[in-house]
Amino acid sequence: MTLDTVKHAEQTPEAGQPWAELGLKPDEYERIREILGRRPTGAELAMYSVMWSEHCSYKSSKVHLKQFGEKVPENDAMLVGIGENAGVVDVGQGYAVTFKVESHNHPSYIEPYQGAATGVGGIVRDILAMGARPVAVVDPLRFGAADHPDTKRVLPGVVAGIGGYGNCLGLPNIGGEVVFDPCYQGNPLVNAGCIGVMKHEDIHLAKASGTGNKVILYGARTGGDGIGGVSVLASETFESTGPAKRPAVQVGDPFQEKLLIECTLEIFAEKLVAGIQDLGGAGLSCATSELASAGSGGMRVDLDTVPLRDSSLSPEEILMSESQERMCAVVEPDKVDRFMEICEKWDVIATVIGEVTEGERLEIFWHGEQIVDVPPRTVAHEGPVYHRPYERPSWQDALQADDANKLARPANSAELKEQILKLVASPNQASKAWITDQYDRFVQGNTILAQPEDAGMVRVDEESNLGVAMATDGNGRYAKLDPYAGAQLALAESYRNVAASGAKPLAISNCLNFGSPEDPDVMWQFAEATRGLADGCLALGTPVTGGNVSLYNQTGETAIHPTPVVAVLGVIDDVTRRTPIAFKEEGQLLYLLGETHEEFGGSAWSQVVHDHLGGLPPKVDLERERLLAEILISASRDGMIDAAHDLSDGGLIQAIVESCLRGGVGARLVVPDGLSSTGSATGDAFTFLLSESAGRAVVSVPRSEELRFTDMCGARGLPVTRIGVVDGDAVEVQGQFQLSLEELRTAHTGTIPELFA
Amino acid sequence: MARVVVDVMLKPEILDPQGQAVQRALPRLGFQGISDVRQGKRFELEVDGPVDEAALARIHEMAETFLANTVIEDFVVKVEATEGAEGADK
Amino acid sequence: MARVVVDVMLKPEILDPQGQAVQRALPRLGFQGISDVRQGKRFELEVDGPVDEAALARIHEMAETFLANTVIEDFVVKVEATEGAEGADK
Amino acid sequence: MTARIGVVTFPGTLDDRDTQRAVRVAGAEAVPLWHRDKDLKQVDAVVLPGGFSYGDYLRAGAISRFSPVMESVIDQAKAGMPVLGICNGFQVLTETHLLPGAMLRNNHLHFICRDQKLRVETNSTAWTADYEPGQEISIPLKNIDGRYVADERTLDMLEAEGRVAFRYLDVNPNGSLRDIAGITNAAGNVVGLMPHPEHAVEPLIGTGRTDGLGFFTSILKNLVGAR
Ligand SMILES: Nc1ncnc2c1ncn2[C@@H]1O[C@H](COP(=O)(O)OP(=O)(O)O)[C@@H](O)[C@H]1O
Numbered sequence A: 001m002t003l004d005t006v007k008h009a010e011q012t013p014e015a016g017q018p019w020a021e022l023g024l025k026p027d028e029y030e031r032i033r034e035i036l037g038r039r040p041t042g043a044e045l046a047m048y049s050v051m052w053s054e055h056c057s058y059k060s061s062k063v064h065l066k067q068f069g070e071k072v073p074e075n076d077a078m079l080v081g082i083g084e085n086a087g088v089v090d091v092g093q094g095y096a097v098t099f100k101v102e103s104h105n106h107p108s109y110i111e112p113y114q115g116a117a118t119g120v121g122g123i124v125r126d127i128l129a130m131g132a133r134p135v136a137v138v139d140p141l142r143f144g145a146a147d148h149p150d151t152k153r154v155l156p157g158v159v160a161g162i163g164g165y166g167n168c169l170g171l172p173n174i175g176g177e178v179v180f181d182p183c184y185q186g187n188p189l190v191n192a193g194c195i196g197v198m199k200h201e202d203i204h205l206a207k208a209s210g211t212g213n214k215v216i217l218y219g220a221r222t223g224g225d226g227i228g229g230v231s232v233l234a235s236e237t238f239e240s241t242g243p244a245k246r247p248a249v250q251v252g253d254p255f256q257e258k259l260l261i262e263c264t265l266e267i268f269a270e271k272l273v274a275g276i277q278d279l280g281g282a283g284l285s286c287a288t289s290e291l292a293s294a295g296s297g298g299m300r301v302d303l304d305t306v307p308l309r310d311s312s313l314s315p316e317e318i319l320m321s322e323s324q325e326r327m328c329a330v331v332e333p334d335k336v337d338r339f340m341e342i343c344e345k346w347d348v349i350a351t352v353i354g355e356v357t358e359g360e361r362l363e364i365f366w367h368g369e370q371i372v373d374v375p376p377r378t379v380a381h382e383g384p385v386y387h388r389p390y391e392r393p394s395w396q397d398a399l400q401a402d403d404a405n406k407l408a409r410p411a412n413s414a415e416l417k418e419q420i421l422k423l424v425a426s427p428n429q430a431s432k433a434w435i436t437d438q439y440d441r442f443v444q445g446n447t448i449l450a451q452p453e454d455a456g457m458v459r460v461d462e463e464s465n466l467g468v469a470m471a472t473d474g475n476g477r478y479a480k481l482d483p484y485a486g487a488q489l490a491l492a493e494s495y496r497n498v499a500a501s502g503a504k505p506l507a508i509s510n511c512l513n514f515g516s517p518e519d520p521d522v523m524w525q526f527a528e529a530t531r532g533l534a535d536g537c538l539a540l541g542t543p544v545t546g547g548n549v550s551l552y553n554q555t556g557e558t559a560i561h562p563t564p565v566v567a568v569l570g571v572i573d574d575v576t577r578r579t580p581i582a583f584k585e586e587g588q589l590l591y592l593l594g595e596t597h598e599e600f601g602g603s604a605w606s607q608v609v610h611d612h613l614g615g616l617p618p619k620v621d622l623e624r625e626r627l628l629a630e631i632l633i634s635a636s637r638d639g640m641i642d643a644a645h646d647l648s649d650g651g652l653i654q655a656i657v658e659s660c661l662r663g664g665v666g667a668r669l670v671v672p673d674g675l676s677s678t679g680s681a682t683g684d685a686f687t688f689l690l691s692e693s694a695g696r697a698v699v700s701v702p703r704s705e706e707l708r709f710t711d712m713c714g715a716r717g718l719p720v721t722r723i724g725v726v727d728g729d730a731v732e733v734q735g736q737f738q739l740s741l742e743e744l745r746t747a748h749t750g751t752i753p754e755l756f757a
Numbered sequence B, C: 001m002a003r004v005v006v007d008v009m010l011k012p013e014i015l016d017p018q019g020q021a022v023q024r025a026l027p028r029l030g031f032q033g034i035s036d037v038r039q040g041k042r043f044e045l046e047v048d049g050p051v052d053e054a055a056l057a058r059i060h061e062m063a064e065t066f067l068a069n070t071v072i073e074d075f076v077v078k079v080e081a082t083e084g085a086e087g088a089d090k
Numbered sequence D: 001m002t003a004r005i006g007v008v009t010f011p012g013t014l015d016d017r018d019t020q021r022a023v024r025v026a027g028a029e030a031v032p033l034w035h036r037d038k039d040l041k042q043v044d045a046v047v048l049p050g051g052f053s054y055g056d057y058l059r060a061g062a063i064s065r066f067s068p069v070m071e072s073v074i075d076q077a078k079a080g081m082p083v084l085g086i087c088n089g090f091q092v093l094t095e096t097h098l099l100p101g102a103m104l105r106n107n108h109l110h111f112i113c114r115d116q117k118l119r120v121e122t123n124s125t126a127w128t129a130d131y132e133p134g135q136e137i138s139i140p141l142k143n144i145d146g147r148y149v150a151d152e153r154t155l156d157m158l159e160a161e162g163r164v165a166f167r168y169l170d171v172n173p174n175g176s177l178r179d180i181a182g183i184t185n186a187a188g189n190v191v192g193l194m195p196h197p198e199h200a201v202e203p204l205i206g207t208g209r210t211d212g213l214g215f216f217t218s219i220l221k222n223l224v225g226a227r
């Protein structure tokens, strides 16, 4: 086959090209021809097609994501915003933190272990590329029904993959989620997040500047795996995976990545790079075009110098390969030798593949012949933008009218007790320890809080005890009922979790998992969710620093529940003040913060007891969330509370059970007066224990602090109700029932191992 | 009774970090002249009853659906008579 | 060039939970009649030059000191000519 | 002058910086050692920390064993220098045959991370002098290849010579024979165990207990006392 050079393309303007097979639309192909003033070469076509895919170009989501940059709250913590590999925030004392969440949904369904493993690998490189040492990972996960046979294939593989990769990198796993719902049966969600820490002056950006600077590719050799991975990530079906025979999934090598991390950090420490970019989706196409596009000059790359694992690869394939564990750096010529020495020290292969040039073009050569000559911005940053039609689904009203508050409630105390036992044992509410125990949470020796705490927390500075916390949350059931509110509830919950741990929420990242953007129903969900999230961030004062969109999450015609996942990052000046969830001291008083209303739409109770999804999700009050967070943080700082647990799915009783089991001590609860209790034989107790009203937390207060604490709440106008006392070895609700800790522990911890061990 | 062996190897185009690590270590240990190492899995199955076409077909299916993930792996099924088994087979 | 295969299996007296896990899963997947499964490792070595006695002796030593831990594992070395290799060897 | 304790970094080592911190918390000087250097920089003792050296490819510890630094460590250990292998370090020590037996995949086949209760069976090693024999401690355990195996004769010998240094209590987390969590060589200078004392030296961090500090204070006393 003859090489399709730029010259050849000029001479053969009418040659047929497989643009459609590569996922381009006719008008997109036309636009490429317009940009270039000729037909693209094969290599150019490969680059454009992969960079203009949904996954890389955000062509369907861009118009909505814009709000995150427009509705920016006052917040002086933001150092680097949306548009870079990951956002960066100031956490004080000269430290900066970068964090981000990404999806690896489709590959994890095809090859659960490797799909999930390489998901972790990818997000860690994003964080590394900002100049930071990765210090922790989180993994929000969603699977099909817990008892579905295929879940037995997918979940253990995904969990082993996340652990296998993250553990081998030496990154403590400090949080995440595991949610089961039949809507994820053919389309599990594997989101992975990473946090990195650096000093302000170490922030690095992905740009190529300085004519004559060298472009160095380092890390693993380039192979044929993962070609078409990008297309599968965002393609319309699993079948269209680019060139045949090249598998769509990649195999990760965490050992190589660990070397890459240490090597890169040493390179940063000696200030050897002018710009740096990780290789992820779209491989070299993405890295070279993004570096060149963001920088001031052009770039020339000699593609035949790329070290290969498979010598049969064509230039197009090399450009598209998603081989893992690679990075691309821009280095001043007089620093190249030292750069190479450090790579050699860490057994990392490094090769100069090109240089920054004067012009404004990205030029790629293959054995001296030019195969790419493009304006890099048109590849990387000026891809197509779609205004996809969207419309409130015709079924939305009926869904909301199907009020969960009208479902049959327990007829008596015995039934209430039975339903609660069933709830805490249900797969979504059960302990996830069997899963999280497969993750190293101790490595690096800085872990303050990890699963099953409200937020993960790591120490940043050994001297000052500065720390950061993170929680990730999302509730697809709420979002299905009302995507605007659902996104805000995800934000509120994550924010509340961070505050409950004692840390001050600073900023957020997100991973927006939705169905096909070509379905106006889905597009409406997406539009509503992004609007809700942007408005919510404005109200809470937490800017969006970056994120990720995953579309086409559906099986056939059926989309998953809209699932915006929100990661909130918080900072704590002194980690010794952190608040754990465990009730420990008998005699301490339990207070419920916030107000409880009858809110069962989308609740865990409605799912577990009635297999029902309908009505409206809990009401959102972000002002209240803000106040609650302030109280939780002040109380932790001033030593007024010994434990705090936020209330979310499963309501109060779920939180009480978790805190009791964590501390190994029981609680006696009294149902307060004045809760609404329409038509319930168990009176207020049912709503008290199982409603999922937002903006609430339960705290354990030492008797000596009671007055100070309630005065503070009173003075600031936060409703606070004394609901009981830490005591004994059972959870007792006076006048209703008693459940021994043993009984609860068996129910709560038995479910997941029974299903998957 | 007979033994059937299923060898599962990563497809040639798939990265094999384990094999690579072994290969890179060899020269340091003083072993030269090995240009590539791939590491895979070997399953030894003890089969009750005769290993006839039907049995092999079943094992083939088992390898395809369970022992290997054909997205990334290839496999080979081989019959390996165990001692004393030959007589029993005939 | 030729291929030499080294099969490494846990000694029979050592518990093989991986093999057991496979075996336990088989009936659930509808595969009956497999009375035992052992899982081991297969190394495929591409050898430069002729695979003569000397080469095999070296590979044997490599297997004994490196590829297998003989405290817990047994190994077997086999020559497996690759396509086109036979001619070159002679 | 305080004791100098070397901490080896192999490619893929994870707990080297944590181990250095633990050494410092105990009051000794931590000296980083690099796998390619034979030079042990005149340290008084060496810790082989946890992690996945060489990715744990082939077998945990199998490739690291052949590194230049290990040549010196093996020589010195035979000459009596205290060596502690934690987790991956323990795996390296069995692969070098400084300690008998071998480590295999956990019987449940999963990585396991938990707060693990142990009994310190002997305080007559260089690394356990600060514990009472029979003392129960809790320190983090985290590994996937933590199942200790050896043949019956070896196990009997270890028991008879009092060389089982640590035993799992409450739960045997990985199927290790005779609940063995760690062992020592006959001289008591080389000790290996799967759980991680270096992750239990500061209150608040990890499990919030400091039960692992004794390893590092033991060696410090041992070395400074010997001067
Ligand atoms: N949901 C989102 N909200 C905010 N920013 C987003 C979102 N999705 C993507 N972005 C931003 O768009 C940029 C490109 O995203 P992505 O392609 O995922 O990055 P990368 O190329 O590093 O994988 C990043 O800066 C990312 O933070």
Ligand SMILES: [Mg+2]
Residues within 6 Å of the ligand: A085, A126, A278, A280
């Ligand atoms: Mg990136």
